[in-house]
Amino acid sequence: MRENPGSQTACQAAVDRAEGGSHNALVADTTERARWLATSAAVRSLNDAVLMVRGEDARSWLAGQITNDTHRMGPGDAVYALVLDARGKILADAWVVEGDELRLIVPRETEALLLEHFDKYIVMEDVELAPSDEAVVTVQGPRAAEAVEAAGFSGAPCDRLGAGGRDVIVPSGERDRALEALVRAAEAIGGGEVDEAAWELARLRAVRPRFGADFGPANYPQEAGLKRIAVSFDKGCYLGQEVVCTLENRGQLSRHLVRIESDVDLAAGLELRRDDKVVGQITSALRDPETAEVLALGYVKRASTAAGTSLDTDRGTCIVQGVVDVAPGHGDRRAL
């Protein structure tokens, strides 16, 4: 029966078609933007905090506080590291950036905790740690450096997703102007600004754990698959080192972060079971709009980490793809 165009049913159908169209456009948009992160240059304004580390003893002091080796850093370098507590558990991740001054880029939610934590370990050293009123705009992807330089910045080589990247740090009041310039430069080479949805899709496709979602104060660096990009086993002492080294040389982890795929919708917090016993939990999950597969990360007991292991959830079955072991990307400057 042909719909009377003025009827309520016809209007509803038109709305449904428009919303379905909008949804499809949104999905295509997210997929396209996620692709920029892997093929071009994708720009995102971050909510990360910037801490300044100043003083004659800043570098030697910082070396005793973080997991990675910074002694060969020079102007323009950046190193990814973790801040641990004395038990070897992760308090925060951080990008150490050597520019005109030494800076730490840290998750915003860890700023206050880190200032208090670090303050405990400044005795008589000439070290001053202070929050900086600066903003971070990141450009990620294989052509990130090109976009950053075209926009008139140099940026720090912070490869956040394994495909190359630069973080641009500017005074907070200049964030919008910097963002606009970087987005224009990225668009000129086939990229552009990305939102949270596109970022998360690219992140899970690249299997990059995120602080606060996939690792945090309950985890050792090795559990989260971060040792290759965040830990140096050749450097001098740092807080938590003994535990990390003992685990590495003599111990066995009881659980690991693993990649998981599924046809059913998974969600963070979902329990993972094997033979009716709880063996883990999902930490991140989303459905890839391009492949329709669900990509997830989760912690699983050691005996259930082998690729191909089938695990049950309240929503259905999922399959372990392998243990997460983040390798240095071509943009990583871990080994300086």
Next chain:
Amino acid sequence: MISLTPKAGDKVKEIREAEGLGDQGLRVRIIGGGCSGFSYDLFFEDETTELDQTFESEGVQLHIDMMSLQYLEGTTIDYVEGLHGAGFKFVNPKAKSTCGCGSSFSA
């Protein structure tokens, strides 16, 4: 108050003589960092500031700044030699825990 054991005192004087340092004192301090959080630091020095206290033990002047003293009060510095090596060992009543090599502690 911090002190040296007789063995530690003898070792300090032996090193001091070998290095031609005369009667130089010993700076004892805590630095932030190290596997357990704080590390002990020891070196010859005679420069002091108004922030320092000086103790004499086994004929050696020990200079400690007031911040480090908070963590070192009551510490005895010994010198040990064994199969695993030789070195100065800090016996610190304020340390909650110590790393395996003894050079770092938590408080």
